[in-house]
Amino acid sequence: MTVLHDEVLSFILGEVFQVSVAVLGSLFHKHFGEKEHRENMEKTLKEIIRQRRTYYAIENKSPVTNTEIEEIIRLAVTYLPSAFNSQSSRVVLLLNQHHIKLWTIVKETLRKMVPASAFERTEQKIDAFAAGYGTVLYFEDQDVVRLLQTENPSYADRFPVWSEHASAIHQLAIWMLLEETGLGVSLQHYNPLIDEEVRQTWELPGSWKLIAQMPFGTPIQEPAPKNSNPLEQRIRIFT
Numbered sequence: 352m353t354v355l356h357d358e359v360l361s362f363i364l365g366e367v368f369q370v371s372v373a374v375l376g377s378l379f380h381k382h383f384g385e386k387e388h389r390e391n392m393e394k395t396l397k398e399i400i401r402q403r404r405t406y407y408a409i410e411n412k413s414p415v416t417n418t419e420i421e422e423i424i425r426l427a428v429t430y431l432p433s434a435f436n437s438q439s440s441r442v443v444l445l446l447n448q449h450h451i452k453l454w455t456i457v458k459e460t461l462r463k464m465v466p467a468s469a470f471e472r473t474e475q476k477i478d479a480f481a482a483g484y485g486t487v488l489y490f491e492d493q494d495v496v497r498l499l500q501t502e503n504p505s506y507a508d509r510f511p512v513w514s515e516h517a518s519a520i521h522q523l524a525i526w527m528l529l530e531e532t533g534l535g536v537s538l539q540h541y542n543p544l545i546d547e548e549v550r551q552t553w554e555l556p557g558s559w560k561l562i563a564q565m566p567f568g569t570p571i572q573e574p575a576p577k578n579s580n581p582l583e584q585r586i587r588i589f590t
């Protein structure tokens with residue numbers, strides 16, 4: 352009888368607890384608003400790695416504020432690793448007319464190079480990036496690379512390579528953090544064609560070498576499924 356009573360009591364307490372959690376959750380949402388609720392629902396790192404894709408079809412909207420996008424950039428640049436902790440990576444966030452200006456530079460640069468008959472396709476591609484919400488530019492500061500080479504001559508030929516690795520680490524982390532907010536992202540390489548004009552337009556130091564351009568915006572079309580080659584060819588595990 353006592354055992355049954357205890358079971359019933361623990362069942363009731365369990366139900367009360369679940370209802371309380373649900374009520375608290377909804378109060379939390381109401382009290383702290385959408386942003387905190389979204390933070391509470393943040394995806395795990397594994398989920399983001401599984402879901403991250405290249406989005407070419409994007410529009411000029413963002414599910415998060417500009418401040419949140421800026422925070423993502425600051426977080427990444429503060430905490431990501433670099434060879435010898437050299438912190439050679441430089442990141443530029445372009446929003447509004449700055450984002451449009453970048454893709455105008457790309458388009459007008461390519462217009463001078465691509466045959467007129469093939470330009471329509473190029474133009475459509477560039478316009479699709481321009482239709483997004485913003486672009487992140489990735490640079491590596493060659494002054495930092497050169498200083499490392501002088502100070503550590505035995506590794507001199509490694510530093511430019513490690514600098515590119517550091518940039519890639521920044522690119523992927525920011526790609527995943529933007530994707531986690533609901534933004535669609537892609538990675539583009541119109542450098543070195545646009546380097547000089549980009550440097551002049553935003554008055555960036557001459558030592559900053561452009562590595563990549565990352566347009567982003569709210570996705571308007573899901574990417575096609577992609578294949579994954581057999582893991583047996585790509586991973587070897589020894590235990």
Ligand SMILES: Cc1cc2nc3c(=O)[nH]c(=O)nc-3n(C[C@H](O)[C@H](O)[C@H](O)COP(=O)(O)O)c2cc1C
Nearest residue numbers: 403404405406407519537538539540541563574577
């Ligand atoms: C180092 C690197 C360079 C890339 N360069 C470009 C590029 O210049 N243009 C482009 O459209 N996509 C580029 N991509 C995106 C890849 O094409 C894309 O990641 C790949 O096809 C896998 O698709 P997913 O990103 O949807 O998983 C690049 C990706 C990486 C990792």
